[in-house]
Amino acid sequence: MLDVRDLTTTYGAVRALDGVTFTAPQGRITAVLGANGAGKTTLLRTLSGLVPAASGSARLGDTDLLTTPAEEMTRAGLAHVPEGRGVIAQLTVEENLRLGALGARGGGRKADLDRVTDLFPVLGERRHQVAHTLSGGERQMLVIARALLADPAILLLDEPSLGLAPRIVTQIFDLLRGLVDDDGLTVVLVEQNARSALSISDVGLVLDLGKVVVHDDAAVLVDDATLRHAYLGF
Ligand SMILES: Nc1ncnc2c1ncn2[C@@H]1O[C@H](COP(=O)(O)OP(=O)(O)OP(=O)(O)O)[C@@H](O)[C@H]1O
Ligand SMILES: [Mg+2]
Structure with missing residues (x-):
């Protein structure tokens, strides 16, 4: 609490x-x-x-x-998703997600990456796409998924x-x-x-x-x- x-x-x-x-x-x-x-x-x-x-x-x-x-x-x-959907523009969706798993309490296992791409299928489909080319909604999903990877x-x-x-x-x-x-x-x-x-x-x-x-x-x-x-x- x-x-x-x-x-x-x-x-x-x-x-x-x-x-x-x-x-x-x-x-x-x-x-x-x-x-x-x-x-x-x-x-x-x-x-x-x-x-x-x-x-x-x-x-x-x-x-x-x-x-x-x-x-x-x-x-x-504690994970904080700030205003403005900050992603690392030049990295791919998957690379951004892997950064989210760094420092995670559970160590950021591959299973977790699979889990967030299950939650947000569009991120799985676009895992090799560079983040700055995502739409606004996709980018918002990426920052939430990245935060969730920190468990x-x-x-x-x-x-x-x-x-x-x-x-x-x-x-x-x-x-x-x-x-x-x-x-x-x-x-x-x-x-x-x-x-x-x-x-x-x-x-x-x-x-x-x-x-x-x-x-x-x-x-x-x-x-x-x-x-x-x-x-x-x-
Ligand atoms: N870095 C800062 N320096 C000076 N004043 C600030 C700073 N950040 C916020 N403020 C002031 O603090 C008050 C609260 O701002 P805050 O950003 O927390 O509001 P908010 O509820 O998130 O507003 P919004 O709905 O517009 O995002 C405002 O009066 C704002 O001008
Ligand atoms: Mg605000």
Whole structure:
């Protein structure tokens, strides 16, 4: 379980996170929602050690995330798929995947590579294609597959649906749901697309100006029209 308490992150005078407290239960999807600039990306970047916290705590099981260096996060069981679908453009799909397996807790066996290409058949078909020639959706699948190869306990995803066709979004979200239900993966899903995110999530967390304004079952957020109109835009 991810346990975050009173987490504050500042960029100079900007308090991007201001005393954020929540837990993300194991084997569940927690959707992190909120307007542009609410602090969603900062939350993920703080948890994965890419920006330092000013105060508070964040623990993943026994691991203190705030004192774990970013390069040791994979071994600690945390994988972060940042915004923007970064792949190594000149390498093939397979080479990108093999990089994801480096430093994996299980050592990145061939069986794992076969497993992610089962999950994303298109990546198997395109394993020898150079990554910069993939479509946006294929590239998003590649970065998620690469993160899964590290065999994470928790997967942090920053706007995986951005710019993708609705059909591809549904496909990726269904696959995430399957990984959570079948393998006990824990997911923290940052999304602008609140409606789709909540449809596959167990819990919803809404940030506003760096503070948690709602933290409840996803179904409660979906059913509360006032709250939806105020924060979620649907
Ligand atoms: N490197 C930085 N330096 C200064 N301010 C920053 C930096 N990164 C983010 N901020 C500020 O921190 C606040 C939170 O930004 P953050 O990127 O976490 O928001 P977000 O919820 O992910 O927004 P979006 O939905 O647009 O991606 C914003 O006011 C932003 O301008
Ligand atoms: Mg963001």
